[in-house]
Amino acid sequence: MNLQELAAQVAAEFQKHYGREPRWIAAAPGRVNVIGEHTDYNDGFVLPMAIDRYAIMAADLASAPGKISLYDTHFKESAAIDVSGPVTKGAPKWSNYIRGVLAGFQNRGWKIPALDVAFTSTVPLGGGLSSSAALEVSTGTLMEAVTGKKIDPVEKALIAQKAENDFAGVPCGIMDQFISALGRENHLLLLDCRSRQTELVPMNDPAVSLLIINTNVKHELSGGEYAERRAQCEEAARLLGVKSLRDATAEILERGKNKLSEVVFRRARHVIGEIERTLHAAEGIKNSNWPTVGQFMYASHYSLRDDYEVSCRELDAVVEIAEGIGIKGGIFGCRMTGGGFGGCCVALVKTDAIDSITKRISADYKAKTGIEATIFSSRPAAGATVIKG
Numbered sequence: 001m002n003l004q005e006l007a008a009q010v011a012a013e014f015q016k017h018y019g020r021e022p023r024w025i026a027a028a029p030g031r032v033n034v035i036g037e038h039t040d041y042n043d044g045f046v047l048p049m050a051i052d053r054y055a056i057m058a059a060d061l062a063s064a065p066g067k068i069s070l071y072d073t074h075f076k077e078s079a080a081i082d083v084s085g086p087v088t089k090g091a092p093k094w095s096n097y098i099r100g101v102l103a104g105f106q107n108r109g110w111k112i113p114a115l116d117v118a119f120t121s122t123v124p125l126g127g128g129l130s131s132s133a134a135l136e137v138s139t140g141t142l143m144e145a146v147t148g149k150k151i152d153p154v155e156k157a158l159i160a161q162k163a164e165n166d167f168a169g170v171p172c173g174i175m176d177q178f179i180s181a182l183g184r185e186n187h188l189l190l191l192d193c194r195s196r197q198t199e200l201v202p203m204n205d206p207a208v209s210l211l212i213i214n215t216n217v218k219h220e221l222s223g224g225e226y227a228e229r230r231a232q233c234e235e236a237a238r239l240l241g242v243k244s245l246r247d248a249t250a251e252i253l254e255r256g257k258n259k260l261s262e263v264v265f266r267r268a269r270h271v272i273g274e275i276e277r278t279l280h281a282a283e284g285i286k287n288s289n290w291p292t293v294g295q296f297m298y299a300s301h302y303s304l305r306d307d308y309e310v311s312c313r314e315l316d317a318v319v320e321i322a323e324g325i326g327i328k329g330g331i332f333g334c335r336m337t338g339g340g341f342g343g344c345c346v347a348l349v350k351t352d353a354i355d356s357i358t359k360r361i362s363a364d365y366k367a368k369t370g371i372e373a374t375i376f377s378s379r380p381a382a383g384a385t386v387i388k389g
């Protein structure tokens, strides 16, 4: 379903639920990180892309003052948020992603009007494609539509990030909200997680797409894996005498090798290499040099698998299948994306081979693991937009 069809659907659901047409419709996309994994908390670069999947909200002013009524058209669930004073955390849990954004706008002096809202999302929930950021950023975009005021998209992204940190209790970085707010059709976003500077990287060739392969596994970990990786990165930076691994290079690492334990050395090698790969991949995309970009994606995967040790059997299986299909079969490169231990792979593919690749990965992944993968393709999609209003 494209965005216009989705808007028509949510408008019809609004009409059914509230008995009138919505006055405003706003949407924000999910995302996939094409390359640059576990670099964000090392002050490095990431290269995400908005996907053609959105959280979308339809709204009209409410007849009763002081509250926002929410209706989730997919889960058929309702909630109400008191906006007569400062918005607080509350039930149900999912409403906190929205509450946090409303509170962020209030903190900047915006008055939140009473609204009737119907919303839904085509971003798979909890699949690592950032349905949470999509929901937050669509809320912010709806606020702009409703009030007729504009906010800098970077400000909007920071409000959304703070909502996720403080209201949903997820200590995320800035990537998801930035790409959802700042994405542009036919572009990836090169984001410097240190300076927060962004650069839109054109990817205009319609013959090339991204394929997202959800392994549909999420391995339960003891919980300390991410904190342990972060601590190892900090230790590496300290021992190498740099502020963060962003400031290290392959030469600095080699020179300081004997100061680092074997494991910490490998963790640092991943981060330092991944930051470089991300910059090179951005160049490759600008030049439509797909085989080169694909090689960086494979290299990223091996590094995450061997040096950073955050892959798993199922993610590795997808990448092996992709390698088997190869450029001849239409795949330039493939890697795990997201934090790891399950979730999705992302592959750079020829658009006209999407159907055959999808069939082959589905069948081979099922044969290897006994699990059904969920697969869909996307071209770089637009960031948050007001569709009506």
Ligand code: ADP
Residues within 6 Å of the ligand: 055, 072, 075, 093, 094, 097, 119, 120, 121, 124, 125, 126, 127, 128, 129, 130, 131, 132, 133, 135, 170
């Ligand atoms: P991801 O962002 O990768 O999809 P998260 O765990 O960060 O995973 O966010 C998923 C959570 O976001 C859901 O459990 C739910 O609370 C909330 N959420 C996102 N979109 C919706 C929606 N359309 N309806 C209800 N809750 C949603």
Ligand code: MG
Residues within 6 Å of the ligand: 130, 131, 132, 133
């Ligand atoms: Mg999320």
